[in-house]
Amino acid sequence: MKRNSLVFFLVFSLICVAAADERAGKALQVTETGKESFEADFVSGGKIRVNYSGKNGSKTNDVTVRLKTIGNYAELRVSGGPNNDFHIKIQVPKNSGLYLRMPAGDLEVDGLTGDKDVEIHAGDMILGVGKADDYGHVDASVNAGDLDAQPFGVSKGGLFRSFDKHGGGKYRLHAHVGAGDLVLRE
Numbered sequence: 001m002k003r004n005s006l007v008f009f010l011v012f013s014l015i016c017v018a019a020a021d022e023r024a025g026k027a028l029q030v031t032e033t034g035k036e037s038f039e040a041d042f043v044s045g046g047k048i049r050v051n052y053s054g055k056n057g058s059k060t061n062d063v064t065v066r067l068k069t070i071g072n073y074a075e076l077r078v079s080g081g082p083n084n085d086f087h088i089k090i091q092v093p094k095n096s097g098l099y100l101r102m103p104a105g106d107l108e109v110d111g112l113t114g115d116k117d118v119e120i121h122a123g124d125m126i127l128g129v130g131k132a133d134d135y136g137h138v139d140a141s142v143n144a145g146d147l148d149a150q151p152f153g154v155s156k157g158g159l160f161r162s163f164d165k166h167g168g169g170k171y172r173l174h175a176h177v178g179a180g181d182l183v184l185r186e
Helices: none
Strands: 005-008 012-017 027-033 037-041 047-053 064-070 073-079 087-091 097-104 107-110 116-122 125-128 135-149 154-166 171-179 182-185
Touching: 027 037, 037 064, 047 073, 073 087, 097 107, 107 116, 116 125, 125 171, 171 182
Parallel strands: 097 116, 107 125, 116 171, 125 182, 135 171, 135 182
Antiparallel strands: 005 087, 005 107, 012 073, 012 097, 027 064, 037 047, 047 087, 064 073, 135 154
16 A cells, blocks of 8 residues: 555644646645645645544634645645644655644654655654665754664664764655654654
């Protein structure tokens, strides 16, 4: 089964880039509040989807989804919703670069091929990175917590843990967790 989804909680900002197509340059801006789900077309025939689940998954009255796209660039912001037992699942095209910032909550990213620049202030992050050889530059850090980057041969725990590696791949990976655990897995 091919997975191309992101699962995380609370508020975040996501920017993804996919291969450009004939719609490059055309702008789209959509804002929806209180919907049970969200779906929009993206470049190369792909879609961006947002779904909610968990014990409070149906409490979407104040959940706002804002999507701005211009050509092969998309900025997605989701805000609002319950503070507990509320899961947000976002699906984007598999070949997407990812820029994501999230203040708090648990985050899981899996099945994306491309650059990844991901930070959370508090919570646990599990980031599927694929093969280590795909990356030209990797830096990962935690201020307080465990850092487990098995594809890169790194495992550290405690305070202010980090690593920086250079390779021959074409992608860049930056991952940071303020307080919590950071797991990079194949």
